[in-house]
Amino acid sequence: MPMSFYPTDLRRRVGHGLLLLPVVVTDEGQVLMQRRSDNREWGIAGGVIEPGELPARTVVRETFEETGILVRPQELLGVYGGEWTPFVYPNGDPVEPTLVVFRCRPIGGKLAMTDAESIELAFCDPASVLTVAGFKDMSLFEWMQASFEWNEQDKT
Secondary structure (H helix, E strand, C coil), X not given: CCXXXXXXXXXXXXXXXXXXXXXXXXXXXXXXXXXXXXXXXXXXXXXXXXXXXXXXXXXXHHHHHHHCEEXXXXXXXXXXXXXXXXXXXXXXXEECCEEEEEEEEEEEECCCCCXXXXXXXXXXXXXXXXXXXXXXXXXHHHHHHHCCCCCCCCCC
C-alpha cells in the first residue's frame, strides 16, 4: 500500500518526526522482524500515525499492512530518540524520528509480505538480531537501553 497523503505532506512541510513501532513478541519469545526493500536491512515494521488515529490502532494497522499479522498491543515499552535515530532513506528523505514502541502479541493473520516495503519477514530470537537498520551497529535492545542514558550534570 503506498504511503497516504498525510505523512507524505507532513514530511514535505516539517520533516520527519513520530514513528510507531510494534515489537511483536510470540509466546515463545521470538520477535517479528522485517527486511526492508529500500535498504535491504532488518528492522521492525511500523509507521506514521494518521490524523485522529489512536497510537495503539496505528500499531495494529501498520503491523497488519506490512506483515499480515494481527496484533494486540499489550504495553508501551518506551519512547526513544536521540543521537542514534537519524538516518536517510534511500530516496534521500532525512529522518530523525521519535519512536514510540509497543510490545504486542500476535493474535491472528498469516505472515505475508502484503506491500512493497518488505523483502523478507521472520520471527527471530532477539539474541540473533544483531544490528537493525538505523541503529548504528547496535542491537535494537542495546539502543533502547542507551536511549535512557543521560548525564545528571547536563542541565540542557
